[in-house]
Amino acid sequence: MAFQAPKGTYDVLPGSGFLAVRDGLLAPAELAGYSYIESPVFEDTELFARGVGASTDVVSKEMFTFTDRGDRSLTLRPEGTAGVVRAVLQHGLHHGQLPVKLRYAGPMFRAERPQAGRFRQFQQSGIEAIGLVDPALDAEVVALAWEGFRSLGLTGVRLLLTSLGDPTCRPAYREELTAFLTGLDLDEATRARVLINPLRVLDDKRESVQKQLAGAPLMPDRLCADCKAHHDAVIEGLQSLGVPFEPAPRLVRGLDYYMRTTFEFVHDGLGAQSAVGGGGRYDGLSEAIGGPHLPGIGWALGIERTLLALESEGITPPSEKGLDVYVVSLGVMAKAWAVTAVGAFRKAGVASDLAYGDRGLKGAMKAADRSGARWAVVVGDRDLEAGVAQLKDLRNGDQLAVPLAELTPTVLEKLA
RNA sequence: GUGGGUGUAGCUCAGCUGGCAGAGCACCGGGUUGUGAUCCCGGUUGUCGCGGGUUCGACCCCCGUCACUCACCCCA
Secondary structure (H helix, E strand, C coil), rough: CCCCCCCCCCCCCCCHHHHHHHHHHCCCHHCCCCCEECCCCEEHHHHHHHHCCCHHHHHHHHCCCCCCCCCCCCEEEECCCCHHHHHHHHHHHCCCCCEEEEEEEEEEEEECCEECECCCCCEEEEEEEECCCCCCHHHHHHHHHHHHHHCCCCCEEEEEEEEECCCCHHHHHHHHHHHHHHHHCHHHHHHHHHHHHHHHCCCCHHHHHHHCCCCCCHHHHHCCCHHHHHHHHHHHHHHHHHCCCCEEECCCCCCCEEEEEEEEEEEECCCCCCEEEEEEEECHHHHCCCCCCEEEEECCCCEHHHHHHHHHHHEEEEEECCEEEEEEEHHHHHHHHHHHHHHHHHHCCCCCCCCCCCCCCHHHHHHHHCCCCCCCEEEHHHHHHEEEEEEECCCCEEEEEEEEHHHHHHHHHHHH
């Protein structure tokens, strides 16, 4: 074969359950008043540099950046929030009723080395609630992701929750943590990371590092009064919504804009990448990209990883609706009739197809079987002369002759 | 960017110390001149990733290369 999909990309193939997962994850949010929004897959490079944070790995080494013919620097979006907030600001959505509740789905791009559950073009479903600070809203947002996973039948998803503090309490904590980390025996790369973002070190997987972190100061113990009150209220909200969570005081996010409420959904059946989704509050993002103070909270869930989680739990995501009727014809007259019959079926809302390519009856019946249709309509020239079609129930083989004029009504009746 | 593994039919994979390229599934046809899902019979499908080397002879050994894959870093 001459070509294949570029490295780190994949094709969504029939039967993958992709649509059911992408839309299923957002279904609870839709019921909660989150409207659909779609923003461009590429944006001004500066939007991500300032929004996501220039020092993050995502921005510093994983972006697909290019220059267009007008010499503008553009970047394929590595995440969805910055673009959505940009759209909100650009169109003044925040001047209306608050919070602005939005949901979205689409491809994101990061130039990483692919591995299980990680692609260069990957898909996320996400929501954002923008415009106010209310711990009850935090709880709703988190609960909607939880419901999304549950509605797909997943039982192995765990919710990790913490608070990253805010500009009042985090700087002091950061200093304290930096001082602690500086006293440890770390390799050069890690020591560099201490200076860029010391919180990230808490997340290191290596045992040699984790052992030394046993006595590290933790953000939840250093929250200021406001952050503490907010965090406690979020916890209460989740409890009253019946959403179980695990405190994760060392949880860190890879994007700089997160503060206060921060969470991640993990699943143990995925391979090395256990996160199926994550999110948090980003009260400083709007200002970082040149907008007014505009708090917000949201999440993004990974479609591919959710599919992996479903697979590991032995759950087959629902497939597309499929056919109701498959028409099999014999003879030239019957073939012509079949084409119009299928047209009539479809107009009446009956999903139908017919056997194209003049194969034998046996082969056509085989095709009917494989189409997944509930009924086969078999028509030969001699049926047409008699003014009937044979309606066969493919589940049990029962077959009866139905007058041509009554065919569509009969099928509709049986479908009801 | 670093390290490991794997490349043989559409798919999943066998292939002995180096001696004719294989199986199952799928697909197509027949058994039934007008009936599927079961059963029986038959058939189609190959640059053994690619390039070089060793050899009388290479899917097999050697070198290179590409792709895929898993893991590290990081993240969904």
